[in-house]
Each structure stands twice: as structure tokens, then as C-alpha cells.
Amino acid sequence: MDVVIIGLGLIGGSVGMKLKKSNLGYHIIGIDNNEQHASRALELGLIDEIRSLDAVVSADLVIICTPVDNVLRLLPGILDAIKADGVVMDMGSTKSEICTLIDKHPKRKSFVATHPIAGTENSGPDAAFDSLFDGKTGIICDENKSHKNALLVVNRIYDLLKLNVVKMDSASHDLHIAYVSHLSHISSFVLGQTVLEMEEDEKNIFNLAGSGFASTVRLAKSSPAMWAPIFAQNKEHVSQSLETYIKNLTAFKVMVDAADKDNMFESMTRSNKIRKVLDGIDIQSMNAEPKTKEMINELT
């Protein structure tokens, strides 16, 4: 089976590595507009060969792993070009604009919109590793818009990657993911910015920062090339989440200014409830055990 992976960074590289290691006969063709990334991916054994975009014409499956602005740019042409039983999937962190763009495309049913909730703060082919997706959630959006066979192909890939499938519509995806993922990236990027601005002498940060700061600001190391298009594409929900976050921070600041320990205590006690949710997410290990039905039920 000929699989074309477009975008050979952390996500695309990790997909390639896993499929190749499966020994199920996948032939992995890699495409990246960054030539160094492409040759590095070949060198690392993440792909079998480097080709240009016209390789999609004969592909059985095309997996788009580029930043989401390039998904928009590439997807219509790829759908035009693929063979009749070819399947296309993307793995981007936004879904609505992508799905809207090709909603009326004659080959819409050949496309499956997906989003694996997996990643690290590192990027590029050297950041790839084969257990990146193990036990993580893989979202498939607007399933009813895709052909049954296309869904079968994508589910097989998700199975191989050990992703646990969750299904939702693309509009809900973009709303919820704004809060649970996009907002935490911005809070971290801006925290990093604020501390760097204040501490011109980085030695102070290094000396005084503990594991708490490191944990909170970890996402500030993430790739701007990946995240700028995500925030732009999901701007309404991201803006709404930021507005609420800023409003809540401002309310907290009022309590700080008044040294109002009682209300700060109450507010933080409410936030403590996040522990119950986090206990289901293994942040220590990149090889988290799959989230079981039982764990999900406990939360309901």
C-alpha cells in the first residue's frame, strides 16, 4: 500500500516510523518543502523515499501533516488529483475551516478529517518517535461526510498508531479544543514572554525556577510555524477563550490587590477539581496506557 506523508515533522515523521515498523507492507513516500527535513527523514528511516507532490496521483492514502494553513492550500488540489479509490486524511489541530473548504468538493467522501491529540514541544523529523500516539485520543470529525471505505482505511491507521478514536463534528471540535489545547498554549507562550521581559538577566530565571515553572511554561517551546496558523484559523473560539481567561485573571488580580485570602482560597479550591480530570492523563510518560472506558465513565 502506497502511503504519501506530506510534512515530515514530529507528527508526519512519527506516523512514518510507526507504519514502517509495522512490517505490514506500507511503502512510505515522504514529501516536505523543506529539503533538509525530507533528507533527514529518509536518513532516520521514517520514510522509504522522497518524492514531490505529484506522488499523490498514485497514492492509496495521503496523510497531510503540515501546518494547518498548508492543509487548506494543499487539500483541494490533492482531492482533484487522487485516484478514484484513494483516501486523504489530515492531522491538523483545527477542523471547521478545512471541512468547510472542501464541503462541496466532488471527492469530499474520499477525505477524512482527523486530529490526534498528541505532540510534544519539539518539532522536525528528529523529534519523531514511534510511540508518540500510544494510548492518546484520535478525533475523527464529520464521519458522515466520508465514505465507509475511507473511514475503514483511516481507522486501520489509527489502530496501528494505538490511538483511541473519539468522534465529533468539526464545529464542536474547534470549540472544545480552543479551551483544552489552544488556550493552554497561549497562556504558556505569554507566560514565557512575560518572565523573559521581566528577567533580562536569565540567570535569575535559571536560579529561581522550579519544576512548577518549567511545567507551566513548557509549551512556550512549541513551534510558532505550527501554532500561528492554528490560532488564526480558530480565531473566534480562541479569542473567546482568551477573553474569559483574561476576565478571570483580572478578577483574581482584584483579590490579590485586596489581599483577599478567603476568596482566593475559594477560587483555587474550585480549580483543584481539575485534579480529578488530570488523574486520567499521564503526563509523566509518553507511553501512557490507553484511557479505559471505566476511567471515562468515572468522570460522567
Add this chain to the structure above:
Amino acid sequence: MDVVIIGLGLIGGSVGMKLKKSNLGYHIIGIDNNEQHASRALELGLIDEIRSLDAVVSADLVIICTPVDNVLRLLPGILDAIKADGVVMDMGSTKSEICTLIDKHPKRKSFVATHPIAGTENSGPDAAFDSLFDGKTGIICDENKSHKNALLVVNRIYDLLKLNVVKMDSASHDLHIAYVSHLSHISSFVLGQTVLEMEEDEKNIFNLAGSGFASTVRLAKSSPAMWAPIFAQNKEHVSQSLETYIKNLTAFKVMVDAADKDNMFESMTRSNKIRKVLDGIDIQSMNAEPKTKEMINELT
């Protein structure tokens, strides 16, 4: 040597455990106004015996590990009560108000103001572990206000705890720690609050949250009883840091609303510089290697 530890939570419990395991003849007397915590600390072997506050009278060393409002409440009386060559140290996350309070105390020189930059999001004696402080930074403030012998005693304890000593004045401590520690706790508490408010159905958070969200919101699990007094006591610096953070978030929101990818990209690229600083902080392991002089020099 009789050591009295007041406050038998994560910090006090971990100090007790480490000193007892040293087999250097420390006799550890534990005090906690929470009786359950006290008996649990005894049960866990973190202390040798439980006593009441009058035990400080005969103590060689008193280590105050309570929330910082109780440090203020307890410290003057303890200084009044200790014997002539007794030493008192605290381990709180704020230093100015504590140092100002006892600045004119006749036994000021018996007190050493300290702050180990160590902790987890867990609290209580059950959260204690003996490597909590290994390789972390231990700050000693206003050294010139303490007697040489008192400093010797405290340095020996810090050495045993494997803390790397950094010296600074209490005003600088409170300013810098507001940015590098207190602000990241608020950003995390309020992020948790914002997401919980939005996601009434916690299943959505559980299904959609990845390790990035878990990392950013980890500190929202921290103890409100510990943090409310810290924010109140360091309110000026904390408020200033929050103001800058909110200003920067608001500026980022303007870019999101305008889908201004170029400026978002630039802003995030600047934040990426935090990687260099974080690379010196081991967030994976609680047993981080000591930060070496070389690593610190690299940052200068």
C-alpha cells in the same frame, strides 16, 4: 541535636524524612495544628515524636514549614522563647514581610530566612519524599542579618538536603519569585478555572486534553491553604506580574482577532527563548542533578 519542625506537610515532612535518614543523630520533634497530619507524620516515620509549641524552648533548631501567614504569626513568639544558641529558620515562599516583622527583634540574628525552590502539586505528610530537595535551589535571604553560627547550622541542613545555595536580599527574592513562581501558579489556577467553567461536561476535557494541557494546568492542583497567604503577602509584586501578563495576553488577543499570523509568529519565536533556560531545569525527574556552575555560566 533536637530539631523542631513546625508544619508537617510536603515540605516539613520531607525535611524530617531526610534528616532522620541521615543517621546523624538528629532528634526530630514534629508540631502540627492538624492532629491527623501529626499522627500520620509519626506513622510514616517522618518525625520521632509529636509535641506542642512549647517544645521550641529547648530546641537547637526550629524549622518553620507552615503556610506563610502562620510564619508571621509564630515567628516572634518562637524567637522570644528559644534558648540563647537556638536557631530558627523558615522555608516560606515570601521573605520581605517576614524579615521586616522581626527586623528589630532582639534575637533577629538567631533567625535565617530561607526558601527552597522545591515542591510538587501535592500536599500533606503523605506527599513527603526524601529526595524532594535534591539538586534544587535553596535561597538564603539577608544573610548579613543572621549570626555566623546560625548560618552554619542552616547551611549544614541545606547541604544534607542537597540544596544548592543562592544568596539574595529578601526584597529581590520577592520580586523575582513573583514572576518565576507565583505568576505561573496563578496562570495555572485560572487556566483550570476557565476550562472547568467552559466544559461543564468534564468528559470533554478528559477526552480532548493532551499532555500539553496537563503540564500547563498541573499547578492548579496545588494547595489553596498554602498559596492564598503567599499571594496576599507578596501582593504588590504578584499584582505587578499579573498586570504585565494580562497586558501581554490582551496584545496577543488583538493578533488572534486580526488573524495576524506574522506578528503571532514573531511573538512566539521570542517566547521560544525560554527553551535555553528550561534546558537547565529537569522537569521529568524529581531527582534532578545539581545545576552546575558551567550551566549557570552558559546562561550569562
